[in-house]
Amino acid sequence: EPEVTQTPSHQVTQMGQEVILRCVPISNHLYFYWYRQILGQKVEFLVSFYNNEISEKSEIFDDQFSVERPDGSNFTLKIRSTKLEDSAMYFCASRWEGERTREYFGPGTRLLVL
Amino acid sequence: SQKIEQNSEALNIQEGKTATLTCNYTNYSPAYLQWYRQDPGRGPVFLLLIRENEKEKRKERLKVTFDTTLKQSLFHITASQPADSATYLCALGYSTLTFGKGTMLLVSP
Numbered sequence: 001e002p003e004v005t006q007t008p009s010h011q012v013t014q015m016g017q018e019v020i021l022r023c024v025p026i027s028n029h030l031y032f033y034w035y036r037q038i039l040g041q042k043v044e045f046l047v048s049f050y051n052n053e054i055s056e057k058s059e060i061f062d063d064q065f066s067v068e069r070p071d072g073s074n075f076t077l078k079i080r081s082t083k084l085e086d087s088a089m090y091f092c093a094s095r096w097e098g099e100r101t102r103e104y105f106g107p108g109t110r111l112l113v114l
Numbered sequence: 115s116q117k118i119e120q121n122s123e124a125l126n127i128q129e130g131k132t133a134t135l136t137c138n139y140t141n142y143s144p145a146y147l148q149w150y151r152q153d154p155g156r157g158p159v160f161l162l163l164i165r166e167n168e169k170e171k172r173k174e175r176l177k178v179t180f181d182t183t184l185k186q187s188l189f190h191i192t193a194s195q196p197a198d199s200a201t202y203l204c205a206l207g208y209s210t211l212t213f214g215k216g217t218m219l220l221v222s223p
Contacts, residue, residue, distance in 0.1 A: 033210070035211075041215070042203075042213050042214060042215040043152075043158060043203065043211075043213040044213070045210045045211060045212065048209065048210050055209070056209060089155075091157045091158070093157075102148065102160040102163055103160065103211065104160070105150075105157035105158045105159070105160075106157055107157050108155075108156065108157050110155075
């Protein structure tokens with residue numbers, strides 16, 4: 001079965017530093033997503049991306065966050081100035097275009113902000 | 115505001131029994147509902163999707179029902195096995211998914 005991949009698997013950073021989380025969605029998918037999960041809490045939607053632009057974003061996705069699809073295969077999430085509360089698992093997901101179908105999730109990046 | 119509740123944080127059952135997990139929602143009219151499995155430290159893995167005009171869906175030992183009047187979905191695992199132990203997430207949405215907090219299922223041998 002095709003897979004979404006994410007790098008790195010773990011990232012430790014100092015508060016105030018910028019981080020970039022990388023994802024390679026499944027090749028024929030056209031919708032891309034970032035979700036996060038704070039330890040012990042539910043999976044929360046951050047942003048969706050389609051046709052090279054953000055299609056929806058949640059209240060969590062403020063000006064500190066940005067997404068990009070720089071080269072047609074990678075999909076990145078940048079956090080400009082990390083805060084302690086950004087510590088979480090970040091999941092990338094993608095899906096095929098068409099009738100609403102399943103989302104394929106990556107294994108996640110565990111981000112720890114110190 | 116929209117709310118999704120999964121019946122309990124944890125459910126313990128004996129191997130071979132049927133596990134039944136509940137997902138209730140309020141202030142929501144979803145076009146579809148999905149169930150995912152999540153193992154510790156891993157991403158959600160899709161199990162089943164059911165649409166608003168479908169009452170029931172099955173896949174191997176899994177069965178999902180969807181009652182839009184009660185605003186409830188039931189997720190059943192029949193002949194449960196220890197390998198079914200995981201957290202099961204209910205998710206609703208149109209263009210994006212809103213997840214419940216999940217129910218941790220533990221199947222004892």
